[in-house]
Amino acid sequence: MAKTGGDSVKAVIYARVSVRDEDVNNQINEIKAWAKERGYEIAGVFPDIDVTGASNPLERPKFKNLLSYCHDNNINTILVWDLARFGRSLPESIEALRKLLERGFKVIFTRYNLVADLNDVAGKVMIYTLLMVAELERDFMKMRVEAAKKSGKICHRPPTPIPIDEVKTLLKQGWTLKQIYSYLLGKGYLRYKVKGEERQLSYKQFVYRLNALGIRKKKVRPSG
Structure with a gap:
């Protein structure tokens, strides 16, 4: 187990969101706060963005990077917000978890x-139960999406309003996208509630x- 100068233990954070618009920082900040209270030193953060929970955790891009980093830096503690972030497929997640524990993580x-801990009965029951709930939630979400497609309804939260005409006007005036983004935030746009x-x-x-x-910012080609 890798340690720092004191008694703190080095650990890495794994986070995952399945939708590009979700804010992965919510998970990361929660884990960092938890780690700080318990004396863990965060050595690295590995977020998988727009990755489904049905996939094998060990095959995800950032999780592969995490494992390589841990191997190179002698770190064996992985912090994850909850089991649904690790996976939403019971067999895939249990098998991946088993392999990690066998490798000493x-x-x-x-x-x-x-x-x-898959050897402790109480711990094993809790892990299986939480993963079953995560898998059922995934199946339920898929059913809702399919039902929404058939009925022509949208089941995601309403998209955050963007004043498109104003954006086009500002682009024509030569504004950069970053300038427009800051300007719209200042006017109260681009905000939503969860x-x-x-x-x-x-x-x-x-x-x-x-x-x-x-809508894309056109690149200006040099003359001549």
Whole structure:
């Protein structure tokens, strides 16, 4: 187990979101706060963005990077917010977790203050139960999406309003996308609420939305 100068233990954070517009920093900040209270030193953060929970955790791009980093730096503690972030497929997730534990990793799901242990009956029951719930949630979400497609309804949260005409006008005036982004934030645009908490689109999300609408900043070619 890698340690720092004192008694603190080095650990890495793994986070995952399945939708590009979700803010992965919510998970990361929660884990960092948990780690700080318990004396863990965060040596690295590895977020998988726009990656489905049905995939094998060990085959995800950032998780592969995490494992390589841990191997190179003698780190064996992995912090994950909850089991749904690790995976939403019961067989895939259990097998991946088993392999990690066999390789000597300590996996902690900080939301539950749960150290993964498949040899302890109580711990095993809890892990299986939480993964079953995560898998059922995934299946339920798929059913909702399919039902929404058939009925022509959208089941995601309403898209954050972007004043498209104003964006086009500012682009014609020579504004950069970053200038427009800052300007719109200052006017109160690009904000939305999740469970009563106000959030704002990141710059990357803003550009992604514009690209999806076919709005791109044209590159000026040098004359001659």
